[in-house]
Amino acid sequence: MDTAADLAPQPLDHATALPARFYTDPAMVARDRAAIFDRSWQLIAHVCQLQDAGDHVIADFAGLPVIAVRGAADDDGPGTIRVFHNVCRHRAGPIASCDGLAARSLRCRYHGWTYGLDGVLKSAPEMGIAPDFNVADIHLPQLAVRVWQGLVFACVDEASAPDFDAFVEGIDARLGPGRNLANYGHHHRIGYDVACNWKVYVDNYLEGYHVPHIHPGLNKLLDYRSYITETAAWYSYQFSPLVNADRSGGDTLYGDGDALYYWLWPNTMLNILPGRLQTNRVVPLGVDRCRVEFDFYYTRDESGEARARREADLQFSDEVQLEDLTICEDVQRGLASGSYQPGRLNPLRENAVHHFHELLRHTYRQIPPLQERRKSR
Structure with a gap:
């Protein structure tokens, strides 16, 4: 049963995370589909x-x-x-x-x-x-x-979903004409089954706070001191310049440029690096299970150097994902343990987590649990 305090809007500087039951109650599976996924792009x-x-x-x-x-x-x-x-x-x-x-x-x-x-x-x-x-x-x-940008989105109940133009407003300008995602070609798909609620995986994606502690290889690639996270109405993005050093002593894996990570409500991620677009979809499979599906798209280049970079990218991505899924499964166990009480969020590093939780709180306020809807009839 929701309480008013659980779902009340929270200011960023004093925000706490969602209570554990929103990640562990089996009733959340049907609620999330009805309240979120059927009403989203x-x-x-x-x-x-x-x-x-x-x-x-x-x-x-x-x-x-x-x-x-x-x-x-x-x-x-x-x-x-x-x-x-x-x-x-x-x-x-x-x-x-x-x-x-x-x-x-x-x-x-x-x-x-x-x-x-x-x-x-x-x-x-x-x-x-x-x-x-x-x-x-x-x-x-x-x-x-x-x-949009070569990406095909669909929605079960368009009348209840955000207006699509408002959904992606501002992203085209941020990407600029030099990064048209429609120009990439499909190269590879891989999926990971993760023993956690889908929201745990999204929470983890939305902050770079854990990067120095969980991702040693990625931390060498990104400039953590310059890491920026910003939010919009229906999405957030994380940005970091790429550090001019690689993992093998030669040229950087992705060359010069920046890393740009977009999350679009509720379960789409766009990971954009020079010459590469990676998309991930987080698919709920149960209250404590999800599947994360990755598609890799690259600029159309079949040179030996390009093939070698693609192979290195796939290996590096697998390393990062294994690190993520391990900590996400640990977090799910912690949420289910009965020990956890909602902790304070870091206003600088976890503002996108707060943004996601505020969207969840708003949605849950509008769409109460099934049993509550039945009682009100």
Whole structure:
């Protein structure tokens, strides 16, 4: 049961973290999906993964299977990108079980019901014997879609979500014309299953306070003294110049420039370094489990030097992620121990954590727990 004190707005200079039950109560799984994920813009793909008609990408939207697919091209250009529920209208089989290229249709592998790239049912084996059954009356539920900086976002309930232009307002100007994320090409995907609530992982991402203590390699790459964290309405970003020293005695891994880390409510991260975009999606799997999916996109360069840098980047990223998931799992155990009472946040280093928690508090105030909604009816 929420208390007024738990969800009251808190000023940054005296803010505390959320109570442990928001990370450990099993009822939070359904509450977070209804209150947050179904009402938010979530990243599903980059346009380079959906170049041609029939190209498709699947994802998990906090328990809702979805599929993004490029429709058929016409005289006006490439086909429309649509995002559907990846759930057959017959008996809930999967329309697709993996990403794919150039599919002519979407066929449920359970009983073979087949949908067009527009989501309308085209055929259903042996259903001609069913009275008043018309395939054209059946279609996959569709999500709202926006493509921004080459990134494909979708939303289950657009009417309850932030206006998309307001959602990303100011990011284009900060990136500048020299860092158009649409220009990258997909290279690699990796995922990590983490034994923690999805909010624990987001909390950890939102602050560089832990970098000197958890990430020795990353700490050598970033200028911690110049590390800046700023917040906007629906996102926050962290910025640091890259230190002109690498891990092997040669040229820097990423060259000259800066590291820019964007978090977009509620579960999308954009990690931008010279020549590389890395996206992560944090997918809730249970109250104490989540999956973090990483996609790596690089400038289009197949030289030996570029390939070597990509391999080094993947190895370095894996090192950092293993450090993160280890501490996140430790934190989840601490939250579940019964010992933890909400601690004070560092106003300089944890302002983005405070920003995230204020968005959570606001959302939970608007959408009470399920049992409370039932009592009020």
